[in-house]
Structure formats: structure tokens, C-alpha cells
Amino acid sequence: MAYKPKKIVESLEYNKQWDEWARQGNWSPVGWRWIEGPKGYRLDKLSTTNYLVIQRPHASLYHHSYGMTSKFFKGLLEKKLYGSKCPKCGSIYLPPRAHCWNAECRLEETEWVELPPRGEVHTFSVMAFSATPFLKTLPFIIAYVRVEGCCTTVPTRLLKVNPWDVYPGLKVNINFVEHPKGDIMDIYCTPAETPDPSKRIMSSETIERLKDDMRKVKEWVVRKFGSEAKPSIEI
Amino acid sequence: MSNRVAVVGGGISRFDNPRYELHEEMCAEAVREMLADNSNIDYPKDIDAVIYSYFSDHLAGQLCFHWIIHDYLGLLPKPAYRVESGGATPIDALINAFMYIKSGIFKNVLVVGWEKMSELDTPKVNEFIAAASDTDFDFPVGGYYTGYYAVLETRHMYLYGETEEDLAKIAVKNHNNATFNPYAQWRSQHGTTFITVDDVFKSRLISWPYRALNCAMISDGAACMLLASEETAKKFTDSPVWITGVGLGTDTMRPGDRVDNPMYRGLYSEDESIYPGVSTKTASPYPEMANFGSIRVSGDMAYKMAGIDNPVKQLDFAELFNPYDGVELAEYEDLRFCKRGEGKILVREGVTDWGGELPCQLSGAHTAAGHPVGATSIAQAMQIYWQLTEQTANKWKTKARALSGAQRALLQGHGGTGCQSGVIIFERG
Numbered sequence: 001m002a003y004k005p006k007k008i009v010e011s012l013e014y015n016k017q018w019d020e021w022a023r024q025g026n027w028s029p030v031g032w033r034w035i036e037g038p039k040g041y042r043l044d045k046l047s048t049t050n051y052l053v054i055q056r057p058h059a060s061l062y063h064h065s066y067g068m069t070s071k072f073f074k075g076l077l078e079k080k081l082y083g084s085k086c087p088k089c090g091s092i093y094l095p096p097r098a099h100c101w102n103a104e105c106r107l108e109e110t111e112w113v114e115l116p117p118r119g120e121v122h123t124f125s126v127m128a129f130s131a132t133p134f135l136k137t138l139p140f141i142i143a144y145v146r147v148e149g150c151c152t153t154v155p156t157r158l159l160k161v162n163p164w165d166v167y168p169g170l171k172v173n174i175n176f177v178e179h180p181k182g183d184i185m186d187i188y189c190t191p192a193e194t195p196d197p198s199k200r201i202m203s204s205e206t207i208e209r210l211k212d213d214m215r216k217v218k219e220w221v222v223r224k225f226g227s228e229a230k231p232s233i234e235i
Numbered sequence: 236m237s238n239r240v241a242v243v244g245g246g247i248s249r250f251d252n253p254r255y256e257l258h259e260e261m262c263a264e265a266v267r268e269m270l271a272d273n274s275n276i277d278y279p280k281d282i283d284a285v286i287y288s289y290f291s292d293h294l295a296g297q298l299c300f301h302w303i304i305h306d307y308l309g310l311l312p313k314p315a316y317r318v319e320s321g322g323a324t325p326i327d328a329l330i331n332a333f334m335y336i337k338s339g340i341f342k343n344v345l346v347v348g349w350e351k352m353s354e355l356d357t358p359k360v361n362e363f364i365a366a367a368s369d370t371d372f373d374f375p376v377g378g379y380y381t382g383y384y385a386v387l388e389t390r391h392m393y394l395y396g397e398t399e400e401d402l403a404k405i406a407v408k409n410h411n412n413a414t415f416n417p418y419a420q421w422r423s424q425h426g427t428t429f430i431t432v433d434d435v436f437k438s439r440l441i442s443w444p445y446r447a448l449n450c451a452m453i454s455d456g457a458a459c460m461l462l463a464s465e466e467t468a469k470k471f472t473d474s475p476v477w478i479t480g481v482g483l484g485t486d487t488m489r490p491g492d493r494v495d496n497p498m499y500r501g502l503y504s505e506d507e508s509i510y511p512g513v514s515t516k517t518a519s520p521y522p523e524m525a526n527f528g529s530i531r532v533s534g535d536m537a538y539k540m541a542g543i544d545n546p547v548k549q550l551d552f553a554e555l556f557n558p559y560d561g562v563e564l565a566e567y568e569d570l571r572f573c574k575r576g577e578g579k580i581l582v583r584e585g586v587t588d589w590g591g592e593l594p595c596q597l598s599g600a601h602t603a604a605g606h607p608v609g610a611t612s613i614a615q616a617m618q619i620y621w622q623l624t625e626q627t628a629n630k631w632k633t634k635a636r637a638l639s640g641a642q643r644a645l646l647q648g649h650g651g652t653g654c655q656s657g658v659i660i661f662e663r664g
Contacts, residue, residue, distance in 0.1 A: 027296070036253040041248040041264035043417045044632065051255040054458065057294070066371065095372045095489065102497050122494060122515055122526055123393070125385035126443035131362035134377030142378045144386055144524065151518070153491035155376040163443070168393050169514040183375045185629045201393050215442035 016063050018050040025057030068098035071112050074115045076186040079176040081117055083150055094150045117174035118192060119147040126210065126233075136225050139163075139183035139217040140232035145189055147173055153201040159232060163214070164207040165195035237320040237393040241468035241475035242661065243461050244273040245617045249418040250456035250605025253353035259307035260299060260442060260620050261457035265610075267307055269459055275471045276461065277439055278549035280310075283341040285315040288348030289327035289609030298606050299417035305529075313343070321367045321650025322556060323610035324348070325379045325458075326657035328647075330481050332462045333659070335380075341656075342464045348614075349457035350607035367651060369375075369489050374455045378442075381450055381559065383652045385442040385492055388561030391525040392444065393463065394511055397564060397579035399444050403558040404582050406602060407447045410587060413599025414444070415635045418614065420452050420605035438600050444561070451558040453607035458614035476623045478542030479643075480660035484532025490652045493518050506531075506568075510577045519576070527562070527653035530569040537658035541643075546571050547586070551595045551641035552622065554615035556648045566647060567595075568659075589636060597622065597636045616659070619644045 008056035032054045040046040064071045066111040072095075075082040085092045086100035088108045094126075099107040124143040134140075142157040143166065156174070158166060165213060171188040202210065214233055248254075248261040257266070268280055287301035297303070301317040325348040332344035340448055344657025346572040352360050365379040373383060391397070407430055413419040413428040430448070438447040444482040461471070468475045487493050495518035501507070506521035522528035534546075543549045546636075548560055553570075557563040564578035572593060573581050587595040598604045601611060621627045622646060626639035649656035 001644075034240065035255070037253075039256065041246075041268060041392055041418075042259075043419075043423055044251060053255070058436075069371075091495075095491070121514065122491075123386045123387055123390035126440075127382055127385075128440040128442060129361075129381070130358065130377050130442075131360040131365050131374075131379040134379075135358055137377070140377065142382055142386065145514075149564050151495040152489075153524075155373050155378060155491055157376060170389065184372050185375050192380070201389070201549070203398075203470075206399060209436065210440070210443065217440070224540065234366055 015128050022059050022061030024059045027056055027058045029054040029056055031055040053142045069096045070095045073182050076176070076184075077180045077182050077190070079180065081115045081147070082112050082173060083115045083147065085113045086110050091151045092149050093152055094147050094154050095152060115150070116148045119145040119172055119174060119189070121158070121166060121168055121170040121172060122146050122153045124158060124167055128213055134229055136221065137212050137230050137232050138221050141166060143172070143189060145174075146176065155184070157185070157232065158190070159188050160190045161195065163210060163233060164200055165197070167195070167199045167201050169199065201233060238333050238339060239465040240333050240478045241465065241664075242478065242616070242620050243463045243468055243471035243475055244269045244276060245458065245460035245613070245620060246272070247418045247614045247617050248457040249423070250420045250452075250607055250610070250614070251411045251423045252452065252454050252456045252605070254455035256350065257297065258349050258351050258457070259304050261351075261455065261649050262347050262459065263308060263458045265459040266347070269461060271502065273471060274482050279310050279313070280464060281343050282310060282345045283343050284313060284335060285310055286328045286331045287315060287317040287391035288325045288346060288613060289317070290319060290324050291349055291350070291363060292320060293366065294355065294360065296354070297389035304349070308347070308517040312375070318656055319451055322558065322608055322611070323657055324609050324610055325630045325647050325650030326477035326646065326659065328495050329460065329462070329613065329616060330483065330657050330661060333478050333481055336462055342467045344462050345459060346354075346462065346613060347459045349611040350609045351455045352453045352459065352607060353455050357453060363408050369380055372487055376539065380652075381442045383443055384559045384562060385445050387524050387652060388444055388559065389563060390523070391565055393578065394525050395454055397582070397615065399436075400432060401509075401564065401582045402444060402449055402560040403433040405563050406435045407432055408588050409557065409596045409599050410448065412597050412636055413603035415631055415633050416599050416604055417631055419458075419599050419603060420454050421599060421603040445559050449602065452603070454607040456605055456607035456610050456614070458610040460604070460616055472653060474624050476620050477662045477664060478547060478659055479662045480537035480539070480543070480658070482533035482536030482540070482658040484498030484536070485655045486527065486529040486653050488654055490524055493519070493523050493650070494604040495530075502528075503531060506575045506651040522569070526575065527569045527649070527656065529653045530566055530647060530649060530658075533656040533658040534570040534664040537645075537660050539643070541660040541662070543660065545644065546645070547551050550593060550643050550645050552597060552638060553645040554598060554600060554619055555645070555659045557596060557597055558606065560626050563595065568645065570645070597638075611644060615647050616661070619661050623661060
């Protein structure tokens with residue numbers, strides 16, 4: 001399907017080198033080690049033996065359709081925020097659902113509505129470690145934000161705020177990145193109000209510890225990635 | 236007469252990172268321990284069917300791994316299939332086996348679970364586990380599972396006021412329990428010295444409020460358990476452990492969808508009423524993004540089947556699914572060990588400590604015994620079996636965490652951020 005659509009209406013064609021890069025590795029060994037290691041099913045019954053350990057890489061390229069929620073992601077490319085609304089019960093979804101999940105609506109198909117670029121933090125975390133694709137931007141804040149009028153919350157990055165100034169209820173603006181790519185990272189949040197210190201959920205002891213943590217994480221990211229490090233929290 | 240289901244044996248191949256043995260070799264070790272402990276098992280004749288439990292094809296770069304395991308264990312051409320439901324995989328495998336025996340189709344069902352997570356570096360493992368979140372929404376933002384659970388814990392802290400110190404106390408309890416467990420990764424990697432709250436605070440921040448010692452380990456390991464019908468159980472053992480209740484429940488894939496979830500609205504009105512008057516009140520105050528509705532639903536189903544109406548009094552101990560310490564605290568509430576918001580009181584009063592009224596995680600569980608996903612709940616079930624049959628002191632070569640006279644225990648497991656949950660009640664015969 002992804003290779004031979006009926007008609008391409010508009011596109012940003014990918015660098016075809018990705019086809020080659022996605023074949024990198026091919027599960028073929030690139031190295032090996034003959035090692036000594038422990039053998040045994042309990043810690044009090046261990047012996048030592050030899051193992052052959054190979055290094056075996058592979059890569060892949062997914063051609064992923066966003067299905068009936070495609071308009072939402074096309075909206076991101078155009079810097080517009082859409083949600084989906086059930087014509088029966090009026091629930092507005094962001095993340096969008098193409099079918100309403102209210103039982104009485106019997107999976108009614110939803111309609112698209114443009115949403116205001118505003119919301120509030122429902123809950124959040126300060127990320128000091130992560131999965132491979134996100135390490136360079138550590139530390140960062142993720143916030144689950146309820147966009148005005150929606151019955152669900154959407155995960156976003158929250159920028160331009162100290163982590164201890166974030167609390168449930170903090171009003172935020174939804175912003176678009178300069179060059180959208182067509183995924184949820186095309187939006188990010190920033191505070192829409194000056195954070196109220198009396199609403200902080202972290203104790204002063206926690207804040208001191210967190211400042212120290214942030215410093216250590218930044219040092220780690222810079223050490224690991226050098227000039228490619230892009231820490232998202234400025235302190 | 237309804238066909239009762241018994242546990243009659245099993246084994247564990249220790250949790251560590253890395254284990255250099257192959258997946259099938261670790262499984263064979265667990266089965267060998269079961270056979271060594273129970274000479275009444277005529278293997279493989281007595282095995283009618285096998286349920287295999289492993290989570291990730293990505294971590295091993297191998298699909299249909301259970302076909303390799305099944306033939307390796309010499310169990311062809313017996314019926315077998317694989318169960319997969321993220322972290323709930325091993326408890327679902329056990330419940331599948333229970334239902335098979337209940338149905339009368341098979342008399343003796345072996346459950347074998349394993350995971351090998353050490354073949355990739357930690358950020359890549361995080362990436363592949365995060366592939367079990369919504370890859371169009373939650374994953375690209377970079378939360379990964381520690382982040383998803385952290386935002387849930389932040390919300391619970393905001394509503395009910397437990398502190399990082401409460402979470403650290405749970406970490407201390409579980410790590411110190413694991414120092415006695417000869418199958419535990421923590422003991423392998425860090426020895427037998429106890430840790431303190433200060434050690435937890437000194438460990439690396441992962442995603443606030445969780446630090447390294449609050450988080451599940453990345454592990455290799457295997458476990459197996461043999462379940463049997465009432466009719467055949469007596470052939471294997473004079474001291475079977477009975478499964479007297481099982482329960483299952485579900486919640487949304489994306490944690491962010493739980494705030495106004497119509498499917499939970501009004502289900503637990505008492506828990507909805509114990510909700511502070513905050514500016515961010517939701518239309519579905521329980522569980523929303525603070526507690527685990529799937530765990531409540533599965534617990535209530537199992538309690539009803541087992542005739543339990545006061546879990547703290549009627550259970551002697553529990554092994555919970557604890558990938559992060561705030562999850563254990565919330566589970567106390569969702570499993571009705573206390574009222575909503577009072578999990579912190581159980582921690583502060585030591586109710587779930589060794590020597591407390593309802594000890595939890597005597598094995599050390601996910602953060603300290605280790606968490607090779609497909610094996611975890613099966614190994615916890617085996618530790619329950621050894622406690623209820625008073626074999627723990629012998630197995631562990633110490634009485635330090637061995638209960639005497641325990642009658643009834645609870646095992647809880649779940650996958651995703653509580654997207655699905657299972658509970659099993661075990662009772663000695």
C-alpha cells in the first residue's frame with residue numbers, strides 16, 4: 001500500500017538512501033568475543049564456562065499510515081491543531097479517535113474540529129534518562145496536557161519552565177515547531193502564566209536534590225554526545 | 236463437582252544481567268529444578284499441554300521462540316501455544332493454564348516463562364519496551380515506560396501526598412528482602428548488604444519522582460510451574476497449593492485517556508468520593524491517572540471467587556507487580572489493602588514489611604529480584620508456592636524471609652501502564 005498508492009496528492013519524499021540504510025546490518029555478525037562467564041540456575045550453584053558472543057545488527061524502515069486520524073497529523077504539518085468530536089455525545093478527543101468510545105454512541109464516527117492552542121497540565125515527569133531516540137535532549141519535561149474542551153490528555157514536551165515550577169493545573173500554550181515533520185513532536189507546550197510558587201508540589205529539599213540531578217544529567221549528556229547534546233531544561 | 240486446580244511444582248532459573256546461557260537452556264534449568272524436586276512427575280508423559288510466556292520478539296530478534304523451547308524441552312508433539320500481553324504475559328499464562336484445567340480439556344498443564352533482555356543496551360531496551368505504548372502518541376514524546384509510570388505517580392502524589400521518602404522505603408524493603416533470595420539479580424550484582432533510604436536518594440534520577448533503585452531491573456531469567464487437576468494432583472504431591480480465585484481486568488492503552496474515561500465513571504463511587512477538591516478534578520475520579528482500575532477489577536473478581544472480603548486479614552502475604560515503587564503503593568489501595576490515599580500509611584506503619592501484617596514482595600520482586608518479563612510472575616508464583624508449602628527456608632538456605640503456617644497469598648501482575656491486570660489467589664491444602 002505504502003509503495004503504490006492510487007494517487008499521491010502531496011508529499012515530502014524521503015531520501016531514498018533510507019532504503020539502503022534500512023538494510024544495514026542484515027543480521028550478519030560484525031564481531032565476536034570468546035568470554036568466560038558464570039553458569040548455573042542459582043547463585044549458590046555457579047560454575048565458570050566459556051561463551052561465544054557475537055554482535056549482530058539490523059535496521060528497518062516502516063511505511064506507516066495514520067489511518068483515519070491522518071487529518072490530525074496533516075494538521076500538524078500545517079501548524080493547525082485538530083481534535084475529533086462525536087456528533088452524538090459531543091466528546092472531543094485529543095489524541096483523536098475516529099470512532100467514539102462512549103458505549104451509548106456505538107462507535108459513531110467522529111468529526112474534525114479545530115482546537116484552541118491552549119490547555120493545562122494534568123500531570124508531568126522530569127525525564128533524566130530515556131530510550132535511544134531521546135537521549136540527546138535530556139533532561140526534559142513531559143506533561144500530559146488537557147487541551148481546552150477535550151476529554152483526554154495528550155503527552156507533550158513542556159519547555160521554558162523550571163521543573164519545580166510545574167504543577168497540575170498550570171496553564172500552557174500549545175506551540176508548533178518551526179519545521180513540522182508529521183508526528184506528535186511537532187507540538188510542544190510553554191507556560192501561559194507565571195507559575196505560582198504556592199502551588200508547587202515539590203518540597204524545598206526535593207528541589208535542591210533535583211537541581212543537583214539536572215546538573216549531573218546535563219554533564220552526562222554533554223559527555224556522551226558532545227556538541228550534539230541539546231538539553232531541554234535550562235537552569 | 237467443580238474441578239479444583241492445584242500447583243504441584245515448578246522451578247526458577249535465576250534472574251541476572253547478563254545470563255549467557257541460551258533462552259532454551261535457562262528454561263531447561265527451571266524445568267530440571269521442578270523435576271529434581273518432584274520425582275513423582277513422569278516427564279514428559281504427565282504433561283498434557285504447555286503454555287509459553289515471553290513478552291518481546293524484539294529483545295531476542297526471534298519470533299515464535301516457544302517453538303524452539305518446546306522442542307528443546309522434549310515436549311513434542313504435545314499441544315502448546317504462547318501467551319503475550321506485555322508485563323501481564325506470565326500471569327495470563329498461569330490463568331490460561333488454570334482455565335484449561337477447569338474446562339476439563341487438559342489435566343496437567345505446564346507453564347514456562349522467560350525473557351532475555353541483555354542483548355541490547357539499556358536505552359534500546361527502553362525503546363523496545365516503549366513499543367508497547369502507543370507509538371503514534373506516547374512513544375515519540377520520549378516518556379518511555381519509566382516516564383509513563385512517573386507521570387501517574389506524580390498525579391497520585393499530587394492527590395494523596397505520599398513523598399519520595401515513602402517510595403524510597405518501599406525500595407529499601409524490597410531490595411533488602413532480595414538479599415536473601417538466591418535467584419535474585421540484586422544479590423548477584425550487589426551482594427547481601429542492606430540499603431537505606433539515603434542509598435535510594437543517592438541513586439541516579441531516572442524520571443522524577445523515580446530514581447534507579449525505584450525502578451524494575453532489566454533481566455534475563457526463566458521460571459516454570461506445573462498446574463494439575465484435583466484428580467491428578469494427589470499423584471504428584473501430598474501438599475498441593477490450590478488456586479481458589481483468579482481475576483482479570485483492563486484499562487486504556489494510553490494513560491492520558493483515563494481522565495474522563497466513561498467506562499470507569501461511577502464504578503467505584505466510594506473511591507471517587509475520596510478525591511481532593513483540586514482544580515483539575517476529572518469526570519472519572521477513579522482511577523483516572525493516579526490509581527489502576529484494571530487492578531481493582533481483577534482483584535475484586537479474584538476476591539469474590541476466593542471468598543475474600545478483608546484482604547489484609549485473610550491474606551498472609553502478597554507478591555505484587557512492582558515495576559516502580561509508586562505502583563506498589565497504589566496497588567495497596569486498588570487491591571483494597573487500605574482506602575484510596577492511604578497507601579502511604581501502610582508504608583509508614585510497616586504493614587507490608589517482613590514481620591508486618593501483610594508482607595509484600597518477600598522475593599524482592601521486579602526492582603530487586605529482577606524482571607525478565609515473561610518469567611517474573613511465574614517466579615513470584617513459585618516463591619508463593621514455596622512459602623505456602625514451607626520450602627522457602629530450604630530453598631533459600633535461610634529462615635530470614637521464610638513464613639511459618641501461611642495459608643493464603645495473592646499474586647498480581649499487569650501489563651502496560653495497568654492496561655490489563657490479573658490476580659491469582661493461592662491457598663495451601
